[in-house]
Amino acid sequence: MSKRKTEKDPIRDAQMLADTACDVMHEMFRSWSVDELLVHPEDAIELCDVVRRKAGRKASNYEICKALLNARKRGYLGRDVA
Numbered sequence: 127m128s129k130r131k132t133e134k135d136p137i138r139d140a141q142m143l144a145d146t147a148c149d150v151m152h153e154m155f156r157s158w159s160v161d162e163l164l165v166h167p168e169d170a171i172e173l174c175d176v177v178r179r180k181a182g183r184k185a186s187n188y189e190i191c192k193a194l195l196n197a198r199k200r201g202y203l204g205r206d207v208a
Contacts, residue, residue, distance in 0.1 A: 139183075140193070142181065143177070143181055143183070143185055143189065143190065143193050144193040144194075144196065144197050144202075146177050146180050146181045147173075147177045147190050147193045147194050147197070148193075148194065148197050148202055148203055149180075150173055150176050150177050150180060151163065151173060151194060151203065152203075154169075154172075154173055154176065155169065155173070159198075159203075160194045160195055160197075160198045160203055163194070164191060170187070170191060171187060173190070174187045174190045174191070177190050178190075
């Protein structure tokens with residue numbers, strides 16, 4: 127008998143947060159690196175607010191910024207200036 131899942135999958139939830147953060151970063155600060163964003167704290171906070179609204183969940187600024195840093199480490203965020 128399989129156990130029915132009633133809780134959210136934390137890995138999937140974290141990936142969704144990271145995907146949303148990357149999308150918002152690309153929309154708002156296309157020409158900036160994550161490092162550049164993080165030395166502009168007011169802009170980073172604004173990005174985090176937008177990510178929370180789009181993701182529809184509570185997440186700390188730390189969680190969102192950490193998701194962006196991890197995405198950068200994995201090569202998902204580049205400096206692609208259009």
